[in-house]
Amino acid sequence: MRTTAAADWSRSASLPDKPVSFTGVSYAEMLDRARALVPAIAARAGECERQRRLPVETEKDLHRTGLFRMVQPARVGGADLDIGILVDTCAEIARVCPSTAWNLGNLASHHWMLGYFDPAVQEELWSGSPDVLIATSLVFPAGRGRKVEGGYEVTGRWPLSSGVDNCDWNMLAFMVREKDDGPPVDQRFALVHRLQYEIIDTWHAVGLSGTGSKDVEIKGLFVPDHRTGSAWAMTGKPHPGSQVNAASPLLRLPMLALGPYVLSGIMLGCARGAYENVVGAARKRNATVTGLPVGASQTVQIKVAEAAVRIDTADMMMRNVCEHAMAAARAGREASHEDKLRYRRDAFFSVRMCFEAVNILMGIAGSSGLYMSNAMQRLFRDAHAANAHVMFSTDVQGALYGQHALGMAGPPPLI
Secondary structure (H helix, E strand, O other), rough: OOOOOOOOOOOOOOOOOOOOOOOOOOOOHHHHHHHHHHHHHOOOOOHHHHHHOOOOOOOOHHHHHHHHHHOHHHHHHOOOOOOOHHHHHHHHHHHOOHHHHHHHHHHHHHHHHOOOHHHHHHHHHHHOOOOOEEEEOOOHHHHEEEEOEEEEEEEEEEEEOHHHOOOEEEEEEEEEEOOOOOOOOEEEEEEEEEHHHHOOOOOOOOOOOOOHHHEEEEEEEEEEEHHHHEEEOOOOOOOOOHHHHOOOOHOOHHHHHHHHHHHHHHHHHHHHHHHHHHHHHHHHOOOOOOOOEEEHHHHHHHHHHHHHHHHHHHHHHHHHHHHHHHHHHOOOOOOHHHHHHHHHHHHHHHHHHHHHHHHHHHHHHHHHOOOOHHHHHHHHHHOOOOHHHHHOOOOHHHHHHHHHOOOOOOOOOOO
């Protein structure tokens, strides 16, 4: 099913009437704002799945609290907080609705991402409204671009554009080739307004169904130079946005190496939510067959311990990477290639521990975890969907680190 960019639902209805500055809001206060939204988001979790997108009321809440702007540059009224805030706030919200947390992490991080672009396009979007929402699709092979006078001619159909229904703009990844059958000479993003692309309603998924991760398509669209940016500018070196955002340590980070931490908090939240759900119920539940307290089983006790240590270790690993990266940025140190590979390595491994914890806990939940009235089934399905992201792939991310550790030469990864 295809929908036109001019959808029936009005985008302007959910944007704040008057932009507010969130500069000066502390890390702790922003995290408290996320926690305060948890009851309302939990109440809407089922509706989020039924709509297959972020509900308008939830979008308004995320605008009102400044959560969408937690990693936006301070110069335009963003909170400009450390990257760890994405992990922590998404983990809080994912305890009750991983789809909402997925959209929060994605859409908030695109304010950070925009800060790497040409200042002209930053001004174009943020002067219209600092609350503007931007979707992405990071699937570079899905798009092809040809250099023309003043810009690029871009064509493609991109999958998995999360939160696209809530956004006015999209960052679409594409390969640049000098010849149609030649090798790529650059990997770039094109900023495209929603009136310029078609949304294709493909997102009917078993997990993270409320993310609205639909396809988008454009054909032969001219995109001016200032609305494009090379992905290689997001590797921790000076970039076009440095001209106006040099004061922000966040904008000195190797964004692509740290990309998994935009979403890793969702898996941490899934695991925490599953633990709260299952362990809380097990304290009061008797086994169906024996009638004995579930918590009296040594097997269950050991599984609870195994799940808990995975969750706690994953939390420490994610936190350690974020703190290490921010400390280096503040000190003016450029992240080494080995550091960037380690960031990716620790992301997939910490997410895998969360995934394993959810699976262990689902085993303890038993048949009660299968009922649609039990939030455990949603956490289980969403954890499996989140684990499928390429950023968390052991085969892809683990191989990059192992190749480097073993001294095996290969093409430089885009990190």
